[in-house]
Amino acid sequence: MMPSITMAAALMSAALLLLPAHSFAPPTSSLCYRSKVSPQLQQLKPKKSSYTTSLHLYNKFHEYAWEKLHYNDESSYASTVPDNLKTNKSPVKGSDNNVVACIRSMSEFRKSNTTSNNNVEALRLVRSAFLETQTDSSEALKSPMAIHVLNFVMFPTTHIRDASSGAPVGLPIFGADIVSLPGNKHLVALDFQPVLPINNDDESSANMFPEQYSHLESKLLAIHAKYQKGSDEATEPLLAWGGDIPPQALRWFSPYALWTRLSDENAIQTVSTTVWDAYREYVDLYFELMDAVQEDLDDGKLEIIPGDEKNNAVLSGQREYLEYRRINDPARPMLQRLYGKDWAEELIDGVLFPTL
Secondary structure (H helix, E strand, C coil): CCCCCCCCCCHHHHHHHHHHCCCCCCHHHHCCCEEEEEEEHCCCCCCCCCCCCCCCCCEEEHHHHHHCCCCCHHHHHCCCCCCHHHHEEEEEECCCEEEEEEEECCCCCCCCCCCCCCCCCCCEEEEEEEEEEECCCEEEECCCCEEEEEEEEEEHHHEEEEECCCCCCCCCCEEEEEEEEECCEEEEEEEEECCCCCCCCCCHHHHCCCCHHHHHHHHHHHHHHHHHCCCCCCCCCCCCCCCCCCCCHHHHHCCCCCCEEEECCCCCHHHHHHHHHHHHHHHHHHHHHHHHHHHHHHHHCEECCCCCCCHHHHHHHHHHHHHHHHCCCCCCCHHHHHHHHHHHHHHHHHHHHCCC
């Protein structure tokens, strides 16, 4: 997934030894949408301990973000996922369990300001790929030997500029990769990924957000420091840094990237508590940023660049990001092994990282 491609690919390759060749499952909503969203998830900021006993390791992460978008069911949104790619399942060798894939990708969203005459939305696309090991009764299997994967990405509109200066507004992409693989191996990466070049050496002067949203960048700095830096040199951070990011991937990481690996006996508990808390803070702040952008669009402080394709650096940045991820996605071997090469390639090229 996002961080160290080499490390992530190695872990995913090891997991393939436990998987049989693929078997295609016709799309069925029951695979992905087993039950109604819980009352707790209807509250945008649930209590810290609300989900620590849940069997659905990453379902709470997945649904929390979609609930922020007021997602109820697929029929109420413009899905960009072909029917044959919405879900699939693959049996786990030597058991009655299956690794179930659920794919969502939406291009229209309910705006908080319903009285505005401006139809432009700050978000242009949100999509998720959610893999979960399930028992034969469709319950999530919470085990150090299970596969659980969440890749969640939010893309802002690419054609926004400042109404006064005419400067392009390069908003970051939200990216979350949370991966658990057989052998109690867990990878976590959360980031506001830049589409325009930034100073990646010093988070105190990255200036990744447009100036009018610098106060939100300060919040992001504080959240990152809370989880990835100790209060002093003698204090261990809540989530240790996961290791060096390859030079070729640095372009797509901000100084605020939260990147960790977990493999101790408390790893699953850490995912359910500390990682869960960090994930919500990152998601909440991104929605706060999008709300601020939406308000400025509605008020006319920001406007849309009309049809400027060649000179749009923000659009070019998102295109380059998608191309990089499309070519280098380390989940490709696992997806091919689980669900077949044709299905995996169609998913990666057409839904996960489509040409813009």
